[in-house]
Structure formats: structure tokens, C-alpha cells
Amino acid sequence: xxxxxxxxxxxxxxxxxxxxxxxxxxxxxxxxxxxxxxxxxxxxxxxxxxxxxxxxxxxxxxxxxxxxxxxxxxxxx
Numbered sequence: 561x562x563x564x565x566x567x568x569x570x571x572x573x574x575x576x577x578x579x580x581x582x583x584x585x586x587x588x589x590x591x592x593x594x595x596x597x598x599x600x601x602x603x604x605x606x607x608x609x610x611x612x613x614x615x616x617x618x619x620x621x622x623x624x625x626x627x628x629x630x631x632x633x634x635x636x637x
Contacts, residue, residue: 581615582616
């Protein structure tokens with residue numbers, strides 16, 4: 561097991577986790593309800609949504625960083 565192989569596994573897991581987390585997000589689109597301003601009447605920020613956003617951003621940074629590292633061949637072997 562080389563370092564490149566381990567980083568590729570972490571990269572793949574972060575990609576799959578990122579896909580799952582994006583699918584778990586609640587839709588932000590207001591649809592036609594946004595035209596009348598009623599969409600803002602019932603919005604509230606929840607702790608779960610905030611945590612989901614943070615984890616998604618962290619995984620995005622990990623995925624993008626590993627993508628650059630793997631594509632630039634900065635790892636030995």
C-alpha cells in the first residue's frame with residue numbers, strides 16, 4: 561500500500577460522502593412562493609442544517625485539496 565493508494569481511497573470516500581451530503585440538503589428553491597414574499601415567512605435556521613453545511617464545506621475542501629495533490633503527482637510512488 562503506497563501513500564498514493566491511501567490518498568486515492570480517502571479521495572474516493574470524500575467524493576462519495578460529498579454526494580450523499582449534497583443529496584441530504586433540503587431544497588432552497590422557493591418556487592413560485594418566492595414571488596409573493598411568503599417563502600421568508602416560515603424560514604428558520606436549524607442546528608442540523610448548519611452542521612450539515614459545515615460538514616459539506618469541510619468535505620469539499622478535503623476533496624478539492626486531494627484532487628490537486630493527486631493530479632499534480634506530488635506524492636511519491
